[in-house]
Amino acid sequence: MMKPDTLSVRTFTILVIFFMIGTSILITPAGLTLVAKQDAWLAAIVGIGLNILSVLIYVSLGNRYGDKTLIEMCHLAFGKWIGNVFGLCFIAFFYLLTSLMIGDLGFFLTTQTLPETPIEILLIIFVIIVIFAVRAGMIVYSRAVQIFFPILFFMLCFLIIPIFPQIDFIDFEPILEYGFKPIIKAGFSFSGFQEMIVLLMIYPYVAKSAKKGRGFVWGTVIGGFVLIIITVGCIGVMGAAVTANQLFPAYVLAKNINIGHFLERIEGIMMFIWILSIVMKIVLTFDASLIGLCQLFKLKDPKPYVIPMGFGLIALALLCYTNTISINDFLTKNWTPFATIFTIFVPLFILGILLFRGPGASRNKQENTTENEQA
Template identity: 25%
Template sequence: MTKEVISDKQGISLVILFIMGSTLVLGTGAEAGKDSWLAILVAAAFACPVVLMYSRLLALSPGKDLFYISEWVLGRMLGKGIGLLYIWFAFHLGALVIRNFGEFINTISLPETPKIIPMTGLVLLCLWAVKSGIEVLGRWGELGLIVLLILIFLTIGLLVPKMDWRNIQPFLQKGFKPIGKGALAVFSFPFAETVVFAGVFSVLQRKNSIYRVYLWGLLLGAAIVWATAFTEILVLGEGEYTTILFPAHSTVRRINIRNFIQRLEIIPAIAFLGGGFIKVSICLFSACYGIARVCNYEDYRIVASPVALLMLNLSHWIYDSTMEMFDWAFQVWPYYAFFFQVILPAILLVAGEIKNRQGKGAGKNYDG
């Protein structure tokens, strides 16, 4: 396939934006109530060894992706089967994010406009990114992250007068069980979703930097998610934070500086568009890379258009309502995704370590 490269800084930027994705608008960890900010910290702590597991798996064969490594570790047929599972996961995740975007736009801004219209616009934008190559996406991510960080932290600064520290007191009022449930939700959405990058991180310019990119991307992305969730809880309180559909939008609506600085709801919309664009594009990249590997195509771009259109079609039909979308995201997704995020990578890593110790290093005896 066509060889592309991105720098470590661009890789970290993409991971951060991927984690921000739809999380900043939908919120996460609401199961923990006012202790959601603690749940995010616990989830980040558990996610660190998991992303190190992804990194180690990729380090077994520097410069190769998850689809190649699956075939090397488990053999051609079984490895292609695992590859198909991860193609589905990336495809499914991309469709979910597209629908998140459509529901947000339809609920907040354009209630009379069919959801398929903004969803189609996002998919076409992501398709353009995939056709242009991940190098273009990496450069956009590096610049876009700076803009989004300025907007996010400026917004947090403007919300300081609206914060009430009593909204997070007392700590651990309901015990550790809600925090555990909230941490599981945050772990699966969005931290461990970064397993999708295992399908595209063969493009890193420095092959030995996979640990640095993955870990720094996770930690910085988690810090941003924590800061926004902490702000939302302080401003909205537990009742609103855990019941409203889009807490970021409701939080930003509270900004009113002398009746002059107000109506800044466009900021979470911009953050959602920027992060969602990156997240869907990475999912589309990973699915197309995987199909090209499994089908032995020379260039992943030849399947980009049909995959993008199928992803759009799935996103349109996957839910019957907004409430069904939220119910799936917070009640079903953590358990469904755990298989792809933890169990399969763990199996691949154990098998890969055994094969590596037997002296059958990836790329030495496997021609993929």
């Protein structure tokens, strides 16, 4: 499969910001507050810190093997057969993550704004959008992100600035009432919802630069800062108890904004920000699964597989989203331990093996693999 033109570091940083905001801006304040109560903002900081540490692992891998995707790194570390098993597991993880985010979109719209619309119709509409974006190619949708980024920034400012006068700092007291344990627990759970490992499939397509890894880290920091601000706003305006009892607290927060009794109910802005960011995260994750599939099975062109795999997301999303209680229980209790296998443990294992073997062994393995493929 031919590589597309390289992305600039600035473009990649913007993609990381969109990816960070993704599903998290709307749903994670509730999970954080449920565990850490009024200290959820501290838990968000801990979670972002864990995300930065994981990104440093990915940057270390990416800088050492900058022309290799995660699937190709699996081959370098474990060899052909075991590497294929690990690669297939990563592809399945990306595909499952994509379907869950598609389900998030449908579930949000059918419960908050379009209750009489069948969820299947909404899923089909968004999957068609994702299919068009992925078929257009990485360069096309990355340029679209550059166009949307100033709009996203303006709308975030328009949403965040009116929140501050309404914040009641009493809602944050007493600080550390329950100690550090709930904060660490909530922060760890929060960090599992970013899944930044997906971007290692995009990392080789970024133009070679000394600032390449720095862009990855700064994108994580900026996106994390937005999530911390939203969490602070939810607690300061609505209180910890109300925030914890909402499915989508940031959406409810936007309903509470009132400027001079003439600017009210701007939840549409929050909905636009979330849909824009989650659609981009879906596109990136789905494209990552396609790139991995083509590399694993030596497919030259991914386009014939975009449509069937895209509509397969609908079936998988409907299978996962049986009801509200089951999916919330799965996401709050099981998703982070499950995702950590792919986001922390396996990347650390790969990095450790590649460092132990050294660059020479990896290079020889790569040359032998190339010779075998050509033969």
